[in-house]
Amino acid sequence: MIRRTVRFLDERTGSAPLLRKALRYVFPDHWSFLLGEVALYSFVVLVATGIYLTLFFDPSTATTYYHGAYGPLQGTEMTQAYRSVLDLSFKVKAGLLIRQTHHWAADVFLVAIVLHLVRILFTGAFRKPRDLTYYLGLSMFVAALLEGYLGYSLVDDLLSGMGLAIGYSVLVSIPLVGAHLAELAWGGPFPGPPQFWSRMYVAHVFLLPILIATLLGAHLLLVAARHHTQFAGARKTEK
Amino acid sequence: MRRWFVALLALVLGRGRRPPRVDRERILPEAPPSPGSELVVLALFGLVALSATAFVVVYAVDGIGHKTQFLGLSLGLAFAFLAAALIVIAHRLVVTEELEEDYPPPAHPSEQEALDQLVEESGDRFTRKRLLVVGGGAAGAAIGAALVTPALSLGPALEIAPLLRTPWRRGIRLVDEHGKPLLAHEIHRKAFYTAFPEGADREQLGAPVVVVRLAPDELKLPDGRDGWAPQGIVAYSKICTHAACAIALYRKPTFPQVQPRPALVCPCHYSTFDPATGGTVLFGPAGRPLPQLPLTIASGGELRAAGNFSGPVGPGWWGVRSRRAR
Numbered sequence: 001m002i003r004r005t006v007r008f009l010d011e012r013t014g015s016a017p018l019l020r021k022a023l024r025y026v027f028p029d030h031w032s033f034l035l036g037e038v039a040l041y042s043f044v045v046l047v048a049t050g051i052y053l054t055l056f057f058d059p060s061t062a063t064t065y066y067h068g069a070y071g072p073l074q075g076t077e078m079t080q081a082y083r084s085v086l087d088l089s090f091k092v093k094a095g096l097l098i099r100q101t102h103h104w105a106a107d108v109f110l111v112a113i114v115l116h117l118v119r120i121l122f123t124g125a126f127r128k129p130r131d132l133t134y135y136l137g138l139s140m141f142v143a144a145l146l147e148g149y150l151g152y153s154l155v156d157d158l159l160s161g162m163g164l165a166i167g168y169s170v171l172v173s174i175p176l177v178g179a180h181l182a183e184l185a186w187g188g189p190f191p192g193p194p195q196f197w198s199r200m201y202v203a204h205v206f207l208l209p210i211l212i213a214t215l216l217g218a219h220l221l222l223v224a225a226r227h228h229t230q231f232a233g234a235r236k237t238e239k
Numbered sequence: 240m241r242r243w244f245v246a247l248l249a250l251v252l253g254r255g256r257r258p259p260r261v262d263r264e265r266i267l268p269e270a271p272p273s274p275g276s277e278l279v280v281l282a283l284f285g286l287v288a289l290s291a292t293a294f295v296v297v298y299a300v301d302g303i304g305h306k307t308q309f310l311g312l313s314l315g316l317a318f319a320f321l322a323a324a325l326i327v328i329a330h331r332l333v334v335t336e337e338l339e340e341d342y343p344p345p346a347h348p349s350e351q352e353a354l355d356q357l358v359e360e361s362g363d364r365f366t367r368k369r370l371l372v373v374g375g376g377a378a379g380a381a382i383g384a385a386l387v388t389p390a391l392s393l394g395p396a397l398e399i400a401p402l403l404r405t406p407w408r409r410g411i412r413l414v415d416e417h418g419k420p421l422l423a424h425e426i427h428r429k430a431f432y433t434a435f436p437e438g439a440d441r442e443q444l445g446a447p448v449v450v451v452r453l454a455p456d457e458l459k460l461p462d463g464r465d466g467w468a469p470q471g472i473v474a475y476s477k478i479c480t481h482a483a484c485a486i487a488l489y490r491k492p493t494f495p496q497v498q499p500r501p502a503l504v505c506p507c508h509y510s511t512f513d514p515a516t517g518g519t520v521l522f523g524p525a526g527r528p529l530p531q532l533p534l535t536i537a538s539g540g541e542l543r544a545a546g547n548f549s550g551p552v553g554p555g556w557w558g559v560r561s562r563r564a565r
Contacts, residue, residue, distance in 0.1 A: 024336075026338045094307075096307045097311050097314070100311070162507065166482045166483065166484070168554065169481070169483045172553075172556040173554065176557050177557075178556050181396075182556075183395050183396050183398070184394040185394070186394060187393060188394055188395060189553075191442050227342055
């Protein structure tokens with residue numbers, strides 16, 4: 001069975017030497033090398049649960065009145081976006097589970113990235129020849145922060161509004177160009193036209209995930225090309 | 240039942256004990272089998288299947304309370320058992336080896352040399368390289384600029400005016416959140432009111448104001464604001480000049496010993512403004528005073544705006560202090 005599969009693959013892709021090397025890839029035996037993998041798998045979970053959420057979420061700021069399963073908000077004026085989140089949480093079976101998984105995976109994603117960065121920093125793994133890998137990782141960190149901020153904002157509850165107001169304030173406060181940048185991003189002064197929601201949405205579900213996935217691919221390729229660092233020890237070198 | 244179970248175990252565990260092929264040398268080191276670990280893995284796999292099935296059952300059966308919690312518990316357990324099974328497999332069952340491997344060569348000098356030569360020789364036919372580079376650079380920059388130009392349509396990037404616009408004009412009535420006009424005699428001291436311009440979009444930053452009444456002799460408004468506070472009633476933008484949060488707290492004063500005067504406070508980062516002196520900053524990260532809205536009292540006792548704010552509303556940006564609200 002194994003033999004047949006290997007033959008099938010090798011004869012069509014010529015990948016046997018590569019696969020053989022991959023199976024015996026030398027991986028340092030220390031738990032801290034798994035932090036990056038935790039981040040990687042959180043990203044996979046985020047994409048999977050995120051796709052599910054897009055099937056129910058409505059990125060619209062049109063005003064509506066809530067008449068759903070959640071009692072305390074009966075008759076409250078809100079946007080379609082927030083109403084679709086409430087319906088997803090209280091009406092859709094397993095919806096709240098997937099939404100909370102998305103939320104917690106996002107937290108784990110960022111925590112894992114930070115701990116991974118700390119390991120890289122304190123073991124000196126950011127130096128040449130792994131500096132490119134490091135910068136790719138830092139870019140992913142920034143993209144992940146922005147991605148998390150957008151996800152937080154899209155819900156359109158009270159916290160989202162405050163968060164967006166503060167984000168807008170941070171952007172306008174950039175010297176010289178801040179006001180212009182903010183007007184470009186928001187499509188005018190805060191809170192901006194309804195199109196601002198489509199902008200956040202397409203950035204959150206398409207542009208930033210693609211960016212992170214691309215950087216991630218390059219990051220992993222570089223890791224494989226230059227190999228991991230090692231902790232000091234008998235017969236271990238960094239050369 | 241027990242015989243079936245033993246038969247199943249024999250089936251699963253009995254496999255894999257093929258006699259070693261003598262014709263080929265092992266790549267990986269030899270390690271003894273561990274039937275106990277295999278049993279543990281089998282049990283964990285059983286628990287995975289059980290938990291995953293429980294997830295499907297909880298999903299399908301209506302009338303189960305705390306559905307989300309049970310869904311999460313069953314799926315979480317399934318993954319936890321799966322992880323445990325994989326850990327046992329990795330530690331106890333998969334043959335592992337300790338390898339020593341040199342790092343890949345840090346660089347390939349001869350390849351670098353060849354690349355350099357290839358690029359150089361490909362360009363042999365050019366005689367005016369620098370001129371062509373300048374020309375190509377100019378063409379590339381122009382086409383790049385042309386391609387990003389449509390992005391300017393995203394917003395009025397080159398205009399500052401939209402940031403200065405507010406809905407307040409002379410004569411506009413102050414209304415509460417239900418649209419009811421604010422009356423001067425209904426504004427009490429030590430209380431805090433939020434008002435909006437009648438008939439305007441309330442979501443823009445320039446719309447909401449806070450209204451408080453102070454004793455007229457307490458007021459020390461800046462020069463040029465005579466008559467802005469009829470009967471001691473003052474109105475300020477409700478948007479904090481630090482990070483655009485809503486000024487939602489009125490310290491009136493709660494602890495007279497340390498806070499002798501009333502103050503408007505933003506709950507986000509505790510910027511504190513003095514309503515008696517034109518919204519000057521008493522404390523916190525805000526960089527400029529709250530913009531004040533001049534008020535008049537109309538014949539019916541209604542509060543009306545007597546003009547626009549004393550300065551631009553909202554968070555600060557480059558040059559904001561030299562501008563006026565429009």
